[in-house]
Amino acid sequence: MLKIQFDRRADRPDAAGRCPIHLRAYFDGQRLRVATREKCFITEWNADKGRFKKPFPGLVEANEYLDILAERMHARYRQLRASGVAVTIEALKAALAPPAVEAPKEEEPAPIVLTELYADYQAALKARGNMVQSMVSVATTLTHLNGFEKALKRKLQLGDYDLAMHDKFLAYLREKKKLGQNTVCKTVKHVKAFLRYVREDRRMPVAVESREMKIRWAEVDKVYLSAAELSLLEKAMLPSTLVATRDAFLFCCYTGLRHSDLAELNKANVQTWDGSRILRLTQTKTRTAVSIYLTPPAAALLDKYEGTRAHLLPAYSNQVMNRYLKRIAQLAGLREMVEVVTVEEGKVVKRQQPKHELLSMHTARHTFAVLSLMRGLPVAVLQKVLGHAKIQTTMLYAKVVEDFQHQEMRRIWEGNTASVPAVVPNPVCGIETAVA
Structure with a gap:
């Protein structure tokens, strides 16, 4: 049986004269004395009851504390006896030790969802001034990632996107x-840029390195019009509803403009140089400043629509104009069959399509580049007109100029210098060489 009482150790007063209160326990022929960490003056202690009395400050709380100590020791004693374990002084002392405070569990970091982080990447690009046109392609990649997650039936965390998951994503796309x-x-290019942003800007670990995400661009034949086909388009009899689109397309064939730049042309872009008119503008896609000489056919189209609209030339949405162009080219007689080569499920697939079905507004830019090279415009000059940052981009057009290649080979091997004329009457385009 356990008996507990509290007493005041009068033999150990502190400097102020207060003495410590001890707990005494008697059990199974053993005795235990434990300090309670409480102290009081003799006038504050009731020796008969073994409890504090007035005027001890915090009287009620202090006596409750002694009751708690006694109850904890009784509970420990009963527990040890019930379990058949020998009751020792050390075991009872342990009952009075302050309960161990569990260290707060570290909260597991919230899962980093890949598509949510990609949305942060989009916001960062926008904040850094990326153009709307490039952001459209970035957003399309997020659409593909969302679709990939739906196919997997789970959200992808950042750490999930390793090389094996990347290969599954490629299979999903194809x-x-x-x-x-x-x-x-193009999608892989955006994913690589996103992962570089995560690693370098957000300082987060990624499970796959960009160099491991290898992929090869397919060479695509650029559709362009020959000089004869361009002439057919110029002379074609068309319904009045299609004339404006044809004229806008021809103007791009004469200047190399993209649809996005055509749609924004205004009077401020037309300036004079050496008695002729030129275009000076900053390209919408690349923000590159270009200066383009307006040949007589291009200038005549400007005159045709002068004062009839806010912009210099008619321009509908790119999708609408592309649809109109296919009908225009068909009416102009551009029915030559063209071989279109694609890769589907790892196989090279060749199809024959009429050329008019392949025309788009960007065909005009290709046409301008190819015909300019065939007329002898230096590649370095063409680079400036097109606004390419790298000459390698312009050189892609040189690869498709078969006639030019054949002419040069004949000139070198057969000594036929007449194949490439030094001066061509009525050139399609020119380049500003000096500023008035």
């Missing part, structure tokens, strides 16, 4: 979405 090789390449 097999499920039926995307072409270069569209897949």
